[in-house]
Amino acid sequence: xxxxxxxxxxxxxxxxxxxxxxxxxxxxxxxxxxxxxxxxxxxxxxxxxxxxxxxxxxxxxxxxxxxxxxxxxxxxxxxxxxxxxxxxxxxxxxxxxxxxxxxxxxxxxxxxxxxxxxxxxxxxxxxxxxxxxxxxxxxxxxxxxxxxxxxxxxxxxxxxxxxxxxxxxxxxxxxxxxxxxxxxxxxxxxxxxxxxxxxxxxxxxxxxxxxxxxxxxxxxxxxxxxxxxxxxxxxxxxxxxxxxxxxxxxxxxxxxxxx
Amino acid sequence: xxxxxxxxxxxxxxxxxxxxxxxxxxxxxxxxxxxxxxxxxxxxxxxxxxxxxxxxxxxxxxxxxxxxxxxxxxxxxxxxxxxxxxxxxxxxxxxxxxxxxxxxxxxxxxxxxxxxxxxxxxxxxxxxxxxxxxxxxxxxxxxxxxxxxxxxxxxxxxxxxxxxxxxxxxxxxxxxxxxxxxxxxxxxxxxxxxxxxxxxxxxxxxxxxxxxxxxxxxxxxxxxxxxxxxxxxxxxxxxxxx
Numbered sequence: 001x002x003x004x005x006x007x008x009x010x011x012x013x014x015x016x017x018x019x020x021x022x023x024x025x026x027x028x029x030x031x032x033x034x035x036x037x038x039x040x041x042x043x044x045x046x047x048x049x050x051x052x053x054x055x056x057x058x059x060x061x062x063x064x065x066x067x068x069x070x071x072x073x074x075x076x077x078x079x080x081x082x083x084x085x086x087x088x089x090x091x092x093x094x095x096x097x098x099x100x101x102x103x104x105x106x107x108x109x110x111x112x113x114x115x116x117x118x119x120x121x122x123x124x125x126x127x128x129x130x131x132x133x134x135x136x137x138x139x140x141x142x143x144x145x146x147x148x149x150x151x152x153x154x155x156x157x158x159x160x161x162x163x164x165x166x167x168x169x170x171x172x173x174x175x176x177x178x179x180x181x182x183x184x185x186x187x188x189x190x191x192x193x194x195x196x197x198x199x200x201x202x203x204x205x206x207x208x209x210x211x212x213x214x215x216x217x218x219x220x221x222x223x224x225x226x227x228x229x230x231x232x233x234x235x236x237x238x239x240x241x242x243x244x245x246x247x248x249x250x251x252x253x254x255x256x257x258x259x
Numbered sequence: 260x261x262x263x264x265x266x267x268x269x270x271x272x273x274x275x276x277x278x279x280x281x282x283x284x285x286x287x288x289x290x291x292x293x294x295x296x297x298x299x300x301x302x303x304x305x306x307x308x309x310x311x312x313x314x315x316x317x318x319x320x321x322x323x324x325x326x327x328x329x330x331x332x333x334x335x336x337x338x339x340x341x342x343x344x345x346x347x348x349x350x351x352x353x354x355x356x357x358x359x360x361x362x363x364x365x366x367x368x369x370x371x372x373x374x375x376x377x378x379x380x381x382x383x384x385x386x387x388x389x390x391x392x393x394x395x396x397x398x399x400x401x402x403x404x405x406x407x408x409x410x411x412x413x414x415x416x417x418x419x420x421x422x423x424x425x426x427x428x429x430x431x432x433x434x435x436x437x438x439x440x441x442x443x444x445x446x447x448x449x450x451x452x453x454x455x456x457x458x459x460x461x462x463x464x465x466x467x468x469x470x471x472x473x474x475x476x477x478x479x480x481x482x483x484x485x486x487x488x489x490x491x492x493x494x495x496x497x498x499x500x501x
Contacts, residue, residue, distance in 0.1 A: 040356035044264050044272075076352040084263050087422045095418040112418060122265025127352045134349045142349065154287045154295065159342045161299025162306070166346075169303045187314050194313065194436060198443025201308045201324070205301065205331070205444070206452045212300035216293070226292030 022136070024066040028240045029137055029145040035247050036133040040126050042254050049114070051257050052121040058250070059128035066132035073131055080127055084119070091116040139163040148234050157228060169208055176200060261347075261362055262408060264355025268415040275411065276360025279341070282367060286337035294335070301331060302339035306346070313436055320433045326400030327441050329370025330377060330393075331455055336370040337363070361411055369403035381445050382458060389449060390442040397441025398434040405430040 024032065043055045063073060092100065095112030102108070134142065140163060147156040180200065187193050216224075236244075267275075290298055305328050312319040328336045341363045347353045354362050373396040380392025409423035448455045 037356060040264060044355075044357045045269060073352075080263060080352055083261075084266070086425075087266065087419075090422050090425075091418055094421050115418065119263070119265045123263035123355060126264035126355045126357070130349055130356055131352050135352070139346065139350070152284075152287055154290065154292070155283070155338055155342070157292070157295050158299050158302065158338055159345065161296055162302045162339075162342050162346065165300045165303040166306060169300065170307045173307045189314050191439070194439040195443045197311060197313060197322075198440040199447050201311070201322075201327070201440065202444035202447035202451070204308060205304050205327075205448065205455060208300045208304040209297065209452060209455055212297045215296045215300070219296070226295075 020067045022065060022067040024062070024133065024136055026239055027243050028234055028236050029141055030148055030234055031236070031240050031244060032133045032137070033142075033145055033149060035243075036129055038247075038251060039129045039133075042251060042258075043122050043125050043129075046254070046258050047118070048258050049118065049121075051254050052118055052125065054254065054257070055125040056121050056128075059125040059132070062132040063128050066136050068132055068136070073128075076131065077124060077127060080123065081120070084123060088116040088120055091119075144230050144232055145234070147230055153227065160228060165208075165211075168211070169204070172207055172211075173204055176204060261344075261354035262358050262365075262411060264357050266415065266419075267358060267361060267411055271411055271415050272357055272361060275358075275362075275364050279337070279360040279364040279367070282334070282337040282364065282371070283341055286334040286339075286367075289333070290335040290338065298332060298335050298339050299342075301328070302343050305339070306343045313440070315432055315436060320436055322437060322440060323366070323401055323404065323433075324397075324437070324441070325366050325370040325404060326373050326397040326437065327444055329367075329372070329374040329400060330381065330396050330441075330445065332370075333374045334371055336374070337367040340367045340370065365404050365407040365411065368407065369400040372403060373400045381449065381456060386446060390446050393442035393445030394438040396438075396445070398438030401430060401434045401437045405434075 039055070039058075043052065046052060046055075092108035092112035093106045095109050095115060097109035097111035100108045100110045100113060137145070140160065143156050143160040143163065146159065147153070177200070180196070185196060187197075305324050309322055309324050312321045325336070325340065328339060332339055341359075344354065344359060344363055344366070348355065348359060376399065377392045377396040380395070381389045383389045383392065405427055409426050412419040412423040412426070445456070449458065
């Protein structure tokens with residue numbers, strides 16, 4: 001694995017998303033989460049090809065509306081597709097049904113092909129919708145939104161702490177990796193690598209834990225009583241009602257087509 | 260290891276979500292507000308560490324580390340892993356929304372199982388045994404996760420059986436690598452920071468006493484000095500000014 005890829009995902013960009021301000025950003029975050037959840041329900045539980053195609057087109061439209069960074073989004077969606085492509089190729093051959101074509105003595109069935117196409121559509125629509133509606137929030141806002149949606153307090157706190165320290169720990173990790181590289185450590189298929197990486201992870205955890213102890217002490221010193229308070233008031237504005245009405249109509253249409 | 264939205268049947272999704280919710284509930288109950296920063300920082304550390312790719316022949320595998328999370332956190336592994344999964348799903352597009360429950364269950368339940376299975380083993384006074392139990396914890400958690408993923412696929416329809424079997428076979432090398440890495444990490448952690456594995460600070464002496472009492476070995480001190488793999492002790496001092 002090239003070094004560029006090893007590090008590509010460790011840099012956390014959740015707090016500093018680079019996308020231009022869009023219409024989606026103006027909507028109430030609670031509404032965005034609820035719509036994304038409903039969308040996933042409708043798409044995943046539907047068995048109509050037409051509904052799924054409309055769903056994928058809608059998700060694409062949302063991505064454009066959210067003015068997502070097209071290149072980055074496509075790279076993520078394609079990465080996911082590569083992940084499932086093996087599964088999808090197998091399906092036509094393992095599903096019994098009407099014969100479609102033969103390859104190397106294997107029979108592909110119509111039902112299997114349809115099933116594979118539907119899974120592909122569902123997965124892509126669902127991920128695109130998530131990335132455009134929720135992925136455009138910063139992670140702290142997501143935490144607050146979940147709190148306003150009555151997600152258990154502790155879970156929200158955990159999310160907020162995790163988000164805050166992803167950045168810090170990622171940098172710590174890179175620093176330790178660089179120190180290893182400075183000592184001419186090169187990864188290979190051998191026991192030395194596995195043991196060294198084990199020590200690296202162990203040490204990363206030790207440092208993280210000690211950091212968390214200092215964090216706790218510093219927070220207690222500032223009067224932390226075990227909870228964070230949500231200062232942002234979320235209120236639904238006129239635009240939110242309009243968006244909700246559009247979404248409701250859309251879901252009604254999808255439901256009508258599903259029956 | 261992430262299953263995408265749309266592949267699984269409705270029943271599997273519902274059962275997975277219910278069980279995951281129960282696990283997260285239990286984990287949250289066992290975790291008090293004082294431990295929140297600790298679990299959060301560890302969740303972040305695991306999130307970062309799981310992007311380490313180790314070369315394996317011509318390809319590479321990335322670590323999952325749920326075994327180590329389980330050994331460190333016990334039931335709190337459920338909320339910690341759920342949070343990491345939510346962030347991955349929402350910001351990186353791994354997995355999907357409705358399968359979140361199944362994915363969380365697949366990764367967190369093996370972690371908790373390994374916690375109960377290997378907890379005693381990793382406190383063994385003999386470093387070699389502790390490392391073997393660490394190996395079992397790491398490799399076993401990945402093996403169980405793979406089994407659960409394969410099971411979720413197989414339960415969703417007979418057409419997935421081939422895919423489920425292939426998933427199992429493809430992950431055997433991952434299990435071995437993960438096991439060895441976890442073993443090494445356990446070895447380092449019990450030397451540098453035993454509290455991490457929820458051990459008391461003088462656990463080593465206690466383990467030695469109970470061990471020698473049970474086996475009536477007369478020279479317990481010989482084990483402590485002759486560790487085959489010596490973890491770098493010096494780094495622990497360096498860590499204090501991070």
